[in-house]
Amino acid sequence: MRPRRYPSDTTDEEWLLLEPLLPVPACRTRKGGRPEKHHRRDIVDAIRYITDNGAKWRALPADFPPYQTVFGFFSRWARTGVLNQIRDQLRRAVRLRASRCPNPVTGVIDSQSVRAAATVTGRSRSYDAGKRVGGRKRHLVVDTLGLLMGIMVTPAGQPDGDTARELLARLRMLHPQLTLVWADSAYAGGMGPPLPAPHFEDCDQTARSDRVQSPRETVDRRKIHFVADERSTQCDRLRTQALTQRSTPDRCLDHAHDQAADQEKAAGMDPKADLCATGRLMEAGA
Missing domain, CATH: 3.30.420 (Nucleotidyltransferase; domain 5)
Known part of the structure; x- marks a missing residue:
């Protein structure tokens, strides 16, 4: 198994709860099958990483299993209702701990x-x-x-x-x-x-x-x-990464534009009219 290094990785306590809720591997069934190449915990951690960071499947870090393998497990579990069963079982456990009807x-x-x-x-x-x-x-x-x-x-x-x-x-x-x-x-x-x-x-x-x-x-x-x-946290993280990758002249132009807009607003002019004229109003709305 790979070492735990991301905040979305499962802890040992979480894995003890999740592992029994996953389907039995084909190699352990009566019909038999090929043993799985990657550990189930690595598959679950990769799915949690995509969910937590909002990244593309192809952008999965190299220390995880191949994204094709991870997406294959995710699509099969979603199609067969495994993810819904995990959600329902965890909800029952929480309700029982709170002395509620399961x-x-x-x-x-x-x-x-x-x-x-x-x-x-x-x-x-x-x-x-x-x-x-x-x-x-x-x-x-x-x-x-x-x-x-x-x-x-x-x-x-x-x-x-x-x-x-x-x-x-x-x-x-x-x-x-x-x-x-x-x-x-x-x-x-x-x-x-x-x-x-x-x-x-x-x-x-x-x-x-x-x-x-x-x-x-x-x-x-x-x-x-x-x-x-x-x-919103995922979107802000991606937006911050995009801004840090921009060149210094682009950021200087944006700063100069913001200063000009503040001066026009102080002079009684409508800054929205200028934004609409330059097309930046659509960018701000997006």
Whole structure:
């Protein structure tokens, strides 16, 4: 095995929890098969590295197994539901440690629209008129402890109610014990006839009465903010690397432009007009 050197690498305690949840290697089954060349822990660490840093598969460091091998394991585990089983087993362990029922019966659903990169195809992105964001929308379903139960990514312009019907139908098959889901009023528009289960309750009614968020809504928003912070950290890291690779004259030109914009703003001129004229407004919005 390779030495542990990245923050995303699994610790010995984490590996003791994850190893029993992985599929049995083919060489240990009755049918038999070729022994695996790379250790499973190195495969898991490589997947965690890609997830933590937001890098491309081809940019995987050389001390990991080849990216083709790592992506092959990841795609097979995702296709066969291994990753979902690991998530569910870990959630059960956390709930049991907190003296809760291992299978949650109450959930919270919420969504967040995020800007998409320029490389995202037009079929998977749209404009959210309510949030004034063009890109994608992620829908999260968590239990009352904030532990993830389901996630779905759609274009930002797709109504929340339409997505909720599909997402809850999937959750109904995976979690038949789920009987109540808390949601805000955005999910009530396109729900149509009420689903037999799980049942919806609008947490905005509680929020409007005293102008504070309900505890159930706060749990899901805290989870969404955690996902957003992790993604923002990755984007800021990549942006910082790109800026450090730029030449000194380019950075000097940007500094001179910022000083000119401050002078125009102090003189009463609209700096946005100059940005729009030079095309930098589109760059700032991106």
